[in-house]
Amino acid sequence: NDHYLANIKKKGTLVMGTSPDYPPYEFLGNKDGQNEVEGADVQLGQKIAKDMGVKLQVKSMGFDSLLVGLQTNKVDMVIAGLNKTPQRAKSVSFSNSYYKSGTGLIINKDDKNKIKDYHDLKGKAVGAQVGSVQYDSIKKLSGVSTKGMENANDLIMALKSNKISAVAMDQSVAQAYANHNSGIVTIPSGLHSGDSDNNIAFSKGANSLVQSANKTITNLQKDNQYTNKFIPTAINEMPNN
Numbered sequence: 001n002d003h004y005l006a007n008i009k010k011k012g013t014l015v016m017g018t019s020p021d022y023p024p025y026e027f028l029g030n031k032d033g034q035n036e037v038e039g040a041d042v043q044l045g046q047k048i049a050k051d052m053g054v055k056l057q058v059k060s061m062g063f064d065s066l067l068v069g070l071q072t073n074k075v076d077m078v079i080a081g082l083n084k085t086p087q088r089a090k091s092v093s094f095s096n097s098y099y100k101s102g103t104g105l106i107i108n109k110d111d112k113n114k115i116k117d118y119h120d121l122k123g124k125a126v127g128a129q130v131g132s133v134q135y136d137s138i139k140k141l142s143g144v145s146t147k148g149m150e151n152a153n154d155l156i157m158a159l160k161s162n163k164i165s166a167v168a169m170d171q172s173v174a175q176a177y178a179n180h181n182s183g184i185v186t187i188p189s190g191l192h193s194g195d196s197d198n199n200i201a202f203s204k205g206a207n208s209l210v211q212s213a214n215k216t217i218t219n220l221q222k223d224n225q226y227t228n229k230f231i232p233t234a235i236n237e238m239p240n241n
């Protein structure tokens with residue numbers, strides 16, 4: 001048996017890496033005047049740590065550095081609205097799925113009649129987060145120029161200032177951004193960015209951690225807590241802009 005879980009218990013802390021630019025999964029909220037990472041994934045991380053009998057520590061990193069952070073032991077797990085892909089599964093071990101979300105597009109309201117789905121992106125500049133499955137699927141579209149950015153917030157700003165015509169990201173995140181920004185709307189993309197399952201990533205071979213997390217996920221799934229409790233709580237916590 002591996003020593004991952006035993007080591008975490010000895011440390012007393014489980015370190016979660018995430019990129020807090022992805023509401024309602026993870027975002028910077030404000031508690032008592034202090035920036036704090038909040039969101040449905042953080043609530044999930046807290047539950048996993050609690051079930052292990054340890055404290056959760058959240059570390060913010062750029063999305064594209066998260067899986068490397070896992071491999072270099074900067075974090076013990078990554079929860080970041082992350083999709084399980086065969087490519088990623090080569091370097092990390094995934095838990096079972098805890099949520100599902102397809103790819104959506106965000107566009108300016110004024111373009112609603114011109115852009116209906118990804119077919120209408122030809123000849124346009126489209127933004128996506130570097131390292132995301134959405135970035136890969138936009139890259140594959142012919143005649144579309146892909147604008148990769150590190151931070152999802154910057155993609156929204158570029159869209160609002162008309163530097164790009166659309167942003168591709170997880171549908172539920174696109175919805176959250178659209179709800180909190182007037183002038184932009186989300187539409188279904190028609191894109192299949194691979195598997196739409198969200199999974200937790202652990203170091204390759206950390207089976208004791210994967211098993212422990214899977215137990216927590218199974219328990220939460222009994223009453224659909226991620227969807228029915230964590231997501232609504234996160235939406236309530238979201239800052240108003």
Ligand code: ARG
Pocket residue numbers: 018019020021022025026063080081082083084129131132133134152170
């Ligand atoms: N679901 C997409 C992927 O796995 C994007 C996730 C981005 N997450 C974030 N916290 N910014 O590639």
